[in-house]
Amino acid sequence: MGSKQKKERQKPAKLLTLDTETRGLTGNVFRVGLFDGTNYYKSNTFDEILDLFEQYKDYECHVYVHNLDFDLAKIASTLFKRDRVRFAKSIFINSNVVTLHSDSMILHDSLRLLPGSLEKLCKDFGLTDNAKKDLSDVIKEQGYAVYKKDGVTFDKKKSLGNYFENVPADDPTLNEYLEFDCRSLYEILTIVMDIANIGLETLVMCPTTASLAMRVYKEQYKEQFDKVATPFYMGEWGKFLEDHVRQSYYGGRTEVFTPHIKKGYHYDVNSLYPYVMKVAKFPVGYPNLLKDGQAEAKWKHWKRRAIGGGVMWCRVDVPEDMYIPVLPKRDPSGKLLFPVGKLEGVWALPELLEAEKHGCTIEAIFQMVYWERMEPIFKEFVEHFEDLKKNSKGAKRTFAKLIQNSLYGKFGMNRTRVSLGDMEDRYDLHQKEIPYKEFKHDCNGITLEFIQYMSESKASYIQPHIASYVTAYARILLFRGLIEQSKTGTVAYCDTDSIAGTSKMPENMIHDKDYGKWALEGVLVEGIFLQPKFYAELYEDGTEVLKAKGIPREKMEELSIENYREWLAIMKKGEQERIEIFEGHESRKKFLTTFKASEDFDTMREMKKSINLLLEQKRAIDYNAETTRPHKRYDYGEKKDTIDYAEYKEWEKKLNDTYDDVDDIKEIVDEIGYIKCMKQGDRYYEEYKHLTKSVKSKYFRRTGTPIDVWANESGWDVNELLEELRLMGVC
Numbered sequence: 001m002g003s004k005q006k007k008e009r010q011k012p013a014k015l016l017t018l019d020t021e022t023r024g025l026t027g028n029v030f031r032v033g034l035f036d037g038t039n040y041y042k043s044n045t046f047d048e049i050l051d052l053f054e055q056y057k058d059y060e061c062h063v064y065v066h067n068l069d070f071d072l073a074k075i076a077s078t079l080f081k082r083d084r085v086r087f088a089k090s091i092f093i094n095s096n097v098v099t100l101h102s103d104s105m106i107l108h109d110s111l112r113l114l115p116g117s118l119e120k121l122c123k124d125f126g127l128t129d130n131a132k133k134d135l136s137d138v139i140k141e142q143g144y145a146v147y148k149k150d151g152v153t154f155d156k157k158k159s160l161g162n163y164f165e166n167v168p169a170d171d172p173t174l175n176e177y178l179e180f181d182c183r184s185l186y187e188i189l190t191i192v193m194d195i196a197n198i199g200l201e202t203l204v205m206c207p208t209t210a211s212l213a214m215r216v217y218k219e220q221y222k223e224q225f226d227k228v229a230t231p232f233y234m235g236e237w238g239k240f241l242e243d244h245v246r247q248s249y250y251g252g253r254t255e256v257f258t259p260h261i262k263k264g265y266h267y268d269v270n271s272l273y274p275y276v277m278k279v280a281k282f283p284v285g286y287p288n289l290l291k292d293g294q295a296e297a298k299w300k301h302w303k304r305r306a307i308g309g310g311v312m313w314c315r316v317d318v319p320e321d322m323y324i325p326v327l328p329k330r331d332p333s334g335k336l337l338f339p340v341g342k343l344e345g346v347w348a349l350p351e352l353l354e355a356e357k358h359g360c361t362i363e364a365i366f367q368m369v370y371w372e373r374m375e376p377i378f379k380e381f382v383e384h385f386e387d388l389k390k391n392s393k394g395a396k397r398t399f400a401k402l403i404q405n406s407l408y409g410k411f412g413m414n415r416t417r418v419s420l421g422d423m424e425d426r427y428d429l430h431q432k433e434i435p436y437k438e439f440k441h442d443c444n445g446i447t448l449e450f451i452q453y454m455s456e457s458k459a460s461y462i463q464p465h466i467a468s469y470v471t472a473y474a475r476i477l478l479f480r481g482l483i484e485q486s487k488t489g490t491v492a493y494c495d496t497d498s499i500a501g502t503s504k505m506p507e508n509m510i511h512d513k514d515y516g517k518w519a520l521e522g523v524l525v526e527g528i529f530l531q532p533k534f535y536a537e538l539y540e541d542g543t544e545v546l547k548a549k550g551i552p553r554e555k556m557e558e559l560s561i562e563n564y565r566e567w568l569a570i571m572k573k574g575e576q577e578r579i580e581i582f583e584g585h586e587s588r589k590k591f592l593t594t595f596k597a598s599e600d601f602d603t604m605r606e607m608k609k610s611i612n613l614l615l616e617q618k619r620a621i622d623y624n625a626e627t628t629r630p631h632k633r634y635d636y637g638e639k640k641d642t643i644d645y646a647e648y649k650e651w652e653k654k655l656n657d658t659y660d661d662v663d664d665i666k667e668i669v670d671e672i673g674y675i676k677c678m679k680q681g682d683r684y685y686e687e688y689k690h691l692t693k694s695v696k697s698k699y700f701r702r703t704g705t706p707i708d709v710w711a712n713e714s715g716w717d718v719n720e721l722l723e724e725l726r727l728m729g730v731c
Contacts, residue, residue, distance in 0.1 A: 011058065011060040012058075012059055012060065013060050013062055013200045013201050013204060014036065014056055014059035014060065014061050014200075015036075015037060015062055015064070015186065015189065015190075015200050015203075016034060016036045016037075016056075016062065016064070016105075017034070017035045017063070017064050017065070017110075017182045017185040017186045017189070018032070018033065018034050018035075018049070018063050018064070018065050018182065019032070019033050019065065019071070019181040019182050019185075020032050020033075020046070020071045020074050020075065021164060021174065021178055022074055023164065023165050024161055024164065025161075025588060025602070025604070026588075026602040026604065027164075029046060029074045029075065030044060030169045031043075031044060031169050031174065031175070031178055032044075032045065032046050032048075032049045032075075033178040033179055033181065033182045034052065034063075034182065035179070035182035035186050036056075040179055040182065042175060044169050045078075046074070046075040046078045046079070047078050047082075050078065050079070050082055050083070050104070053104040053105060057104075060106065061104065061105040061106065062105075062106050062108060062200070063105045063106065063107050063108065064107075064108045064110040064185060064186075064189060065107060065108070065110065066110045066111050066114075066118045066181075067109065067111045068100075068107055068108070068109035068110075068111070069097060069109065069590060069591045069592075070588070070591075072097055072100065072107065072591050073588070073591045073594070073601035073602060076444065076446075076595075076601060077444045077445050077446055077601070080446045080448055081446055083102040083103050083104050084102060084103045085100065085101065085102050085448070086101040086102065086103075086422065087101075087421055087422050087450045087451075088420075088421045088422050088425055089101040090420065091207050092418065092420055092592060093112075093207075093208070093417070094418070095590050095592045095593060095724075096109070096112070096590065097591055097592055098112050098207045098208065099207055106204070108204065108207065109207075110185060110188075110189065112207055112208045112209070113192075113206065113207065113208060113209055113212060114188065114192070114209070114402070115209065115402075118132050118181060118184065118185060119132045121184075121188055121398075122184050122188070124394070124395075124397075124398040125187075125191055125395040125398055126393065126394025126395055127187060127188070130180055130187050131180065131184055132177075132180055132181055132184050133176065133177045133180050135160065135163060135173070135177060136154065136156060136159070138163075138173050139159045139160070139162075139163050140154070140159075142163075142167075144159060144162045144163040144167070145159050145162075146158040146159045146161075146162050157554055188395075189203070191395045191399075192212075192395075192399060195395060195396055195399045196212065196216055196399070196403075197216075197220065198215070198216070202215060202219075208406075209402050209403070209406040210406040210407065210409055210410045211410070212403065212406075213402075213403045213404075213406040213407040213410070214407060214410045214461060216403060217381055217407055218461070221380055221381050224375075224377040224378070224380065224381065225461075227284045227285075227375055227377055228282070228284055228377050228411070228461070228463055228466060229460040229461045229463070230284075230285075230460065230463070231460060232286060232287055233462065233463070234458070241287055241289065241369060242415075242462075242464060244311075244313070244346065244367070244369060245287075245311050245369055245465045246412075246464045246468075247313075247345065247346035248311035248346040248347050248348050248464075248465070248472075249412050249464050249467050249468040249471065250328040250336060250468075250471060250472075251336055251471060251496075252471070252474070252475070252478075252495070252496030252497070253328070253475055253478055253479075253494055253495075253496060254336075254494065254495045254496060254532040254533060254618070255338065255493070255494055255532060255618050255619055256492075256493055256529045256530070256531060256532060256535075256617065256618070256619060256621060256628060257324075257490075257491040257492055257493060257529075257619070257628050258490050258491065258492040258493075258529070258626055258627065258628065259492075259528065259529050259568065259571075259621060259623050259626050259628070260526075260527070260528055260529070260568060260626050261490060261492045261500070261501075261502055261524065261526070262525070262526055263502065263525065263526075264490075264492060264500060264501055264502045264524040264527055265500070265501060265502070265503070265504055265505075265520060265522075265523055265524060266498065266499075266500045266520070266521040266522050266524060266527075266537060266545075267481070267498065267499050267500075267505055267510075267518040267519065267520055267521060268497055268498045268518070268519050268521050269478070269481070269497040269498070269516065269517070269518055269519075270511070270512075270513060270514060270515050270516065270517055270518075270519050271386070271389075271404065271405070271515045271516075272474050272477065272478075272496070272497035272516070273404075273405060273408055273470060273474055273497075274385070274386065274404040274405060274515060275382075275477075275515040275516035276470060276473035276474050276477065276516075277378035277379075277381075277382050277404075277408060278378060278379055278383060278386070278515065279379075279516065280376070280469070280473050281309075281374035281376050281377075282309070282374060282375060282376075282377050282378070282465075282466055282469050282470075283308070283309040283310060283371030283373070283374060283465055283469065284371060284373050284375045284377065285371050285372060285373040286371070286372075287310075287369050287370070287371055287465070288369070288371070288372070289367070289368075289369055289370075290368045290370055291366070291367050292365070292366065292367075294368075295312065295366065295367055295368035295370075296365045298310075298368055298370055299312060299349075299362070299365055299368065302349060302370075303353065303356075307372070307374075308371055308372045308373065308374060309348075309349055309350075309370075309371050309374050309469070310348075310349055310368050310369050310370035310371055310465075311346055311347065311348050311349065311368070311369050311465060311468060312346065312347065312349060312352060312365060312367070312369075313344075313345070313346045313365075313366045313367040314344070314345075314346075314352070314362050314363075314364060314365045315342065315343070315344045315362070315363045315364040315365075315366075315636055316342070316343045316344075316345075316352070316355060316360050316361065316362050316363065317341075317342055317361040317362075317363050318339065318340045318341055318342070318343060318355070318360050319359050319360070320340045320341065320632065321340075322358070322359065323486065323629070324338075324479070324483060324486060324491070324630075325338045325339060325630050326338070326351065326354050326355040326358055326360060326479055327343060327345075327347060327351065327352075327355050327360070328347075328475065329343050329345060330345075331631075331633070331673075332701055332703045335616075335618055335672075335673055336618070337618055337630075337633070338618075338630060339630050339631045339632060339633040340630050340633075341632045341633045341634045341635075342363075342633075342634050342635055342636050342637045342639070342640075343633060343635055344635035344636055345635075347472070348465075348468050348469055348472035350469070350472055350473065350476060351472040351475065351476060354476050354479065358483075369465070371465070377466075378407075381404075381407070382404055382515075385400040385403055385404040386400075386404070386515060389401055389404070390513060408466070408467055408470040408471075409467065410461055410462075411461060411462065411464065411466035411467040411470075412462075412464050412466070412467025412468070413459075415456050415457045415458075415459075415462055416454050416456050416457075417454070417455055417456075417457065418452060418453075418454060418455075419452070419453055419454070419455040420450055420451065420452055421436070421451045421452070421453060422450060423438075423449050423450065423451060425451060426438075426451060429451070429453055434453055434454070435453065435454075436451045436452060436453035437451065437453070438450075439451065439452060439596050439598075440598065441596070441598045442598050443598045443599060443600060444600060444601055452596070474496070474497070477516070478494060478496070478497065478499070481494075481499050481505070481509075481518065482494060482499060484505060484506065485499055485501040485503055485505070486501075487503075488503040489501050489503025490503075492527050492529055493527070493529040493535060495532070495533065498521070499518075500524065500527050500529070500537070505518045505520075522537070522539040522540075522541075522543065522545070523539060524537055524538065525538045525539065525540050526538040526561070528561065528564040528565065528568050530564065530567055530568060530571065530611070531611065532617075532618055533547060533548075533549040534547065534548050534549060534611070535547050535564070536561040537561075538561050544560060544561050546559055546560070546561065546564070548581070548609075550609055550668075550714065551581060551582070551609055552585060552587070552607070554585075555581075555582050555585060555609075567579050567611065568623065571613065572623045572624050574613075574623075577612070577613055577614050578610050578611065578612055578613060578614075579610060579611040579613065580608075580610045581608075581609040581611065582607075582608060583606075583607075583608035583609075584606060584608065585606070585607040585608070586604045586605070586606055586607070587604065587605060587607050588602070588604055588605075589603045589604065593724060612705075612709060614709075615672065615673070615705060615709075616631075616673075618631075619631065665724065665725070666698065668714045669698075669699055672705070672714060673704060673705055673710075674699060674700055674703070674704035674705070675699050675700050675701075675704045675705060675706075675707050675710045676700065676701070676702070676703075676704035676705055676706050676707065676710075677700045677701065677702050677704065678707070683708075684707055684708075684722060688707075688722075690726065691725055691726060695725050699725065707721070707722075
């Protein structure tokens, strides 16, 4: 296998872009375009496009498709019949196809590399000649327009659907539209290579924005990269250290403090993560494990001299009268809280020092992983892209913003990942005692067998203490902003790098561009903050900003701040257990989900969304009084919670795996909590008992939410959810 890969890599790489047009979401392909940088080809079938690859047989063809998951569902039947697919060489990240290898081509999803619609990318990169076309005027002129209920407002989404379902395949405007899609994507990728100062051979090794950022950092800032990319987390001892350190890696802070305000201000920190990466130093070198008295002595020494850095396992008393606590804590339900009480956990030293400064008391110290050296390992990297962002427009500015925001997550990446393989890989896996599961797809006119297993990355850049420090520094900056707001006014809401409240920030903290300063996003006439990531703001210029995680964009377009006022009124009454937001919305299943389930690639699933008023929020909220307070947690002491800490610590370790590639279900678990474990007699127990231990440990807890309630809250159909979980399992 290794020699074969080496031979294939000796072929020169060739860049191509491809796009398809289909008769609606579930309709067939009726037009396909392919661009190789010089020649553009078009056809009514992918079969004919595939014939063209004979002329490229001396190249390793890398074909980029924007939103590959959709297009692959339309071309897979043809591709899999005519070409041998190499699952072992392909990349799948949390049920998404990122790259797919076949004998004639390697398909790449450019959406993973360059997030956002192709239309937006064209604007951001400053494309004019080959930019993606807006068909709105053509649709209206040719009679394909669909209008909303008022008979006046143009419904762009439905109009586009009507257009593509009916337009002739040889329509000149359609074909120009398709060609420009292919050409614009090719041009954007070429620009990226130019700005990043990399060749195609390097680009194709970077499936995501974060991997591209890491590649740039590794190759162009090698001295700094070598300081951090160490082998100390390898082997049994290294694994023990990494598991301990990873417990200190928490995400961003998102909380509702005051559900409703009249008149206020919304501030965002300019480039929060790049800023802390630029100005701060990070632990490098050999990690020393210190226990008990040694750890306690080092903590006292570190507070006096601030030499070195690390993470510490300890017990902290957080005063119960603190309105805005400092320390993050993973609740057994899966939420990231900032509670008061007596907490036991692992935190980065700077965050513990901040806690002490604000009245918290460290009552016991058990263990510390300590690095003697601290280095500004990201300073040059961030300063370069900061200058590029501030002093450039179009492509350079867009690229700089993408790269500098994507790097840190790679250091905290989880080492284990679900991978697919070919049937001939079973022997190697068996020899290595790696469990796997066999699948057979027997639908869509193809029969194909493959396996799924858990692979482990040995990447030296996986250094969770670096990611832990980045997020800790960022939370400290946000915390200080919250304290500043609370001194002169009312804090309403925060989300990672933003704050809404009733008072102005001090002038010395405000700037519209400087990294680390607070930029005024808008002056609020009203702010309604129902739950984290679920709020509405009305600015004094009349602009409405509506946020609701889990609601599709087209559904969001139907909402206004008046809906949020109605929902707030319902919450104040306290008479309902649930607020229905929408139901009946259909979306496509992911390609890989249908592939593993041996379903039609165009299978749809129904989405619905509601607010479950019985679920515990990140703070205790009194909607009538329009106040909140932090939760109380007791990991030790007289009031000790009934949760066993050893088990809790294991949960924390498994939860703190946030990185740039997060699977859909895990992302929802992190937001609304775990699914409740089932027992015999429960409605879905038969399905539940067949789930693997790895799936159960990742998504289920005894303290979780019943699966039917969880599914309703998250928009999943229960049966679809169980099927997805089953397919994730590895025997």
